[in-house]
Amino acid sequence: MEYNIDLQIDKQSLIETKSFLIKIGNKESNWLGDVSIHHQATDKFRLLEAVLLDHRLNVVRKIKAKDVYTKNADSRSTFFDDHLEDKFSLRHNQFPYYIKYSYRIIKRDFLFLAYWIPQYYSNVSTISSSLSLTRPMDYEIHLDSIGEFTYSSTRAAGLITEKWSIKQPKKIGKADFSPPATESLQQISIVPSDINYGVKGSHASWEDFGEWVANLNSGLDLLPEEEIATLKKKFGHIEDQDTLIKKLYHHLQDNTRYINVSLDIGGMKPHPAEYVLINKYGDCKALTIYMKALLNAFGIPSFYTLVESGSNPKSIRENFPSQQFDHVILCVPTKSDTIWLENTVSYLPYNYLGSFTQNRKALLVNKGGSQLVKTPALTHTDVHQTNTYHLTFEGDRLTGTLYSKLKGEDYEKIAYVETNLSSQEKKKYCHKYFNNQGFELIDLTIHQNSRSLPEVELTAQIDLPKHLRQVGPLRIISLPASTMPASEVFKDRTRPVRLMMPIDAHDKVIIDSSQNWTWKLPENFSLISEFGTYQITYELVNNSPVINRRISLGSRDIPIENTAELYTFLLEIETYESSAPIIPTH
Structure with a gap:
């Protein structure tokens, strides 16, 4: 695609003209033919051009006024909203084809002159993009930029026109545990030195x-x-x-x-x-x-x-x-x-x-x-969770009760669910929450002791079919997964890592059995690194295995060159857990 912005300061108004030329090569990209343009009701908006072109750039169809649908822009939990959305479709069934459209918005109230990210869509290549700003020479601005651009300027009749352009700006895909892509994408932001928006500033x-x-x-x-x-x-x-x-x-x-x-x-x-x-x-x-x-x-x-x-x-x-x-x-x-x-x-x-x-x-x-x-950061104490599993092992079934005290983000999610969702929505959410941990939820009680405490208690009756398997003559029990992130996420990183909150948990697993089993337990294990700690101990109490696992991961930004060390730390934990089965024998 090609994407260009032209800005002009005319007295106290900002005239913004945007133009797009987009090639749509296959059915999977047809969504690009559905166009939405957002603007405020107080702006003067005009659609200048909207045409469908064939693969030779011949005009197939032009958008007319009756083809444009205007509505209040969707906004989560919005009751009143003065943002409008103009929508039209230039979809076609013969590929490749092009869509070309441009529009102008005249704004009286504005804080930003430009917030230009040349890579308009994260998953669509931009061939070229430009930003130009024409302003009186005495109209002062502040500018911030990330990346390099081709720059030019001209002066005439008391005006200065500045232009920034770029070909094939880099794309940055989404990555778990990374800063938002907008922190790294090539971009230019411009604000007026003086604010004339509601009050002067x-x-x-x-x-x-x-x-x-x-x-x-x-x-x-x-x-x-x-x-x-x-x-x-x-x-x-x-x-x-x-x-x-x-x-x-x-x-x-x-x-x-x-x-x-x-x-x-x-x-x-x-x-x-x-x-x-x-x-x-x-x-x-x-x-x-x-x-x-x-x-x-x-x-x-x-x-x-x-x-x-x-x-x-x-x-x-x-x-x-x-x-x-x-x-x-x-x-x-x-x-x-x-x-x-x-x-x-x-x-x-x-x-x-x-x-x-x-x-x-x-x-x-x-x-x-x-x-x-x-703002204050959540500490390890603020996010510390405890999970106590009282499990019963009977032949080919592993079942039991989980007592959890949740804090931090998990607490916030459960508190939101309890307050805002219907009974059916709560049930659906909770089943998914436990299924993601490999459990089948039978019954659940949620209790919050006080509105002044940022914690919630769960008592869940669960089956653990994925944690008991038969290998030849042996039955093997594996522990519920910890809340450490998967190591795979940090393998061969191309983006830095950001851990916004610490992770801190104590899991206690008690396995009871009515039969007289002999238990083969793994060796105790601990691992300490600059990123966090992992410790697990095993003991038999009245012939019942009791396992205590403590994990901790700190909040921090990690540059790309250090992410391999984090990957190694987490992989070592996973390798241990995958090779540390609990085996009951007669």
């Missing part, structure tokens, strides 16, 4: 950008006096500040729900606290502003904090102050600690960020003193 520094956010949010974190009086009547007797913050957070969780609301200034400006008070819902921005207002009612300062969410987020480009975030949390400094509040879910405990926002840079917005900070 600057991209000169993170402090300046945070000041713009603070001014955009000014006056939104206030509640009506009658509501403040109600809150003080309900919570005013609480003297301990930490207890009061927790009670107010539970008040938020129990009385609001998350819905994505992307209206007003492109979704950057929150709805005011009173909006959430009235409607009982909001997006991450509005709910955080509401929580901030609850604290304000009691004179407790807090800080609106922008963060990139997800269990594997792209790293913030610290030398390029700009809007690089998709989520908001609240930071509450206290005399004894710094409290972090995730305001969009009801099932996570107080002062728990979890896998969604832990261990990454964020922008703490503080009028007159905004700065990049790092």
